[in-house]
Amino acid sequence: MNSSDNNYDIVISGAGSIGLISALLLAQHNLNIALIDPKPLDAITKVDDTRNIALMQSSLNLLKHLGIFDEFYKLSRPLEKLHIVDATDRLLRAPEVEFTAQELGIDYFALNVPMGAILKTLAAQLPKYKNITCLFGTQITAIKHQAATLDLTLADDTDIGSKLLIGADGRNSFARQSAGIQTTTKKYPQVALGFAFKHSRDLGNKSVEFHRKNGPFTLIPMQNIKGGSQTSLVWSETAEKADQIKNLPKDELAELIEKITQGIVGKVTEIGYIAAFPLTNINCETYAKTRTILVGEAAHILPPIGAQGMNLGFQDAAIAAELVIDAYNMNADIGSDDIMQKYNQQRKLDIHARGKATDMLNVSLMSNLLPMQMARGLGLFALQKSANLRTNIMKKALSPLGVTPKSML
Numbered sequence: 001m002n003s004s005d006n007n008y009d010i011v012i013s014g015a016g017s018i019g020l021i022s023a024l025l026l027a028q029h030n031l032n033i034a035l036i037d038p039k040p041l042d043a044i045t046k047v048d049d050t051r052n053i054a055l056m057q058s059s060l061n062l063l064k065h066l067g068i069f070d071e072f073y074k075l076s077r078p079l080e081k082l083h084i085v086d087a088t089d090r091l092l093r094a095p096e097v098e099f100t101a102q103e104l105g106i107d108y109f110a111l112n113v114p115m116g117a118i119l120k121t122l123a124a125q126l127p128k129y130k131n132i133t134c135l136f137g138t139q140i141t142a143i144k145h146q147a148a149t150l151d152l153t154l155a156d157d158t159d160i161g162s163k164l165l166i167g168a169d170g171r172n173s174f175a176r177q178s179a180g181i182q183t184t185t186k187k188y189p190q191v192a193l194g195f196a197f198k199h200s201r202d203l204g205n206k207s208v209e210f211h212r213k214n215g216p217f218t219l220i221p222m223q224n225i226k227g228g229s230q231t232s233l234v235w236s237e238t239a240e241k242a243d244q245i246k247n248l249p250k251d252e253l254a255e256l257i258e259k260i261t262q263g264i265v266g267k268v269t270e271i272g273y274i275a276a277f278p279l280t281n282i283n284c285e286t287y288a289k290t291r292t293i294l295v296g297e298a299a300h301i302l303p304p305i306g307a308q309g310m311n312l313g314f315q316d317a318a319i320a321a322e323l324v325i326d327a328y329n330m331n332a333d334i335g336s337d338d339i340m341q342k343y344n345q346q347r348k349l350d351i352h353a354r355g356k357a358t359d360m361l362n363v364s365l366m367s368n369l370l371p372m373q374m375a376r377g378l379g380l381f382a383l384q385k386s387a388n389l390r391t392n393i394m395k396k397a398l399s400p401l402g403v404t405p406k407s408m409l
């Protein structure tokens, strides 16, 4: 373990969900890790938004691998069914389609976990690992790429060294910029609103997605707390409409939700803090370069359709950890060009395919072109008719494409 004089084996920049999971995976081995975030710990784990995240089976396997699945299970609600309703009001409307976990021979597709609970539960593990040094309330301000190391300067002028930098520092990643990794950005004319509310009629363990002309309106049932049912909503609208919705008086907003949901949630009350996320699709020319591996939103940002983002981030973290640990066990350089190439190779297919799929679904909903609407309608019609097709599509949505790391099997 390399721990002397501010020298680390690995520096992880960013302690959001993906930085935290990366640190916990790598800390299982004798590696010396620094975890850096500009926020202090209480700010890292305190999130205003009340949305839930659907963690798929492979991500849940990773939590089992870390021995923390039970902690998540008790905070979550299983998702057994996914129901899609075409609410576009267009001439050609698609039939309703329902996917069930039972058709796949599993108990549930995913667990819905509150975002705040994910961060708190992961961060609570940190004190167990003596080989993780938390440098919170500071950030990297300069990176010099040397042949065998990285020289990093922090905001308080401390210098630290590392063989590898894991960039988990989110959408405006400094690690990505410092490695000179270019991005392509597609901006959509929509904003996703994410928030939770209580209601009088329980949805069961079923997520309902209303496909509306400005994007999906997705209800994700949360664990029932004392005082009734609650649901997390991800609602895509044009930027202008989203702004109006956010500023509506709460009783008017409750009525609007009751109307859109066609009565299935009953009476809506206690609407939580509404977080707004402009919809973008950001991808990188490469996911690893010059001793820097990008994970989570530093590597990719997708529209919040089909619960893909954090699940992709878990896969990034698991593959990066597997490559690094294998190299470490063989006494090889953990930041070598060979590792960079392998990581890039193993992540490319999965990230590209999911970016493309969410893009196509979003574009097909927004499109006024008849052929596009027909294609979407026919697709849903075929899904409604064929159990085989539904099972195949769901299997693809639930498991990583390409290489699946052992920790996610």
Ligand SMILES: Cc1cc2nc3c(=O)[nH]c(=O)nc-3n(C[C@H](O)[C@H](O)[C@H](O)COP(=O)(O)OP(=O)(O)OC[C@H]3O[C@@H](n4cnc5c(N)ncnc54)[C@H](O)[C@@H]3O)c2cc1C
Pocket: 013, 014, 015, 016, 017, 018, 019, 036, 037, 038, 039, 044, 051, 052, 053, 054, 055, 139, 140, 168, 169, 170, 171, 173, 174, 192, 193, 194, 234, 277, 295, 296, 297, 298, 304, 306, 307, 308, 309, 310, 311, 312, 313
């Ligand atoms: C409405 C909505 C619903 C979603 N639902 C789902 C879902 O159901 N399932 C799913 O899989 N995904 C979902 N996602 C995506 C998911 O929320 C993200 O993929 C995930 O939160 C990204 O985590 P991250 O750790 O990569 O980034 P972040 O959470 O942004 O964390 C980045 C961290 O880096 C820190 N940081 C910033 N700058 C620096 C710096 N210079 N140096 C060091 N650290 C820095 C920040 O303080 C932060 O702690 C959803 C997203 C939205 C918007």
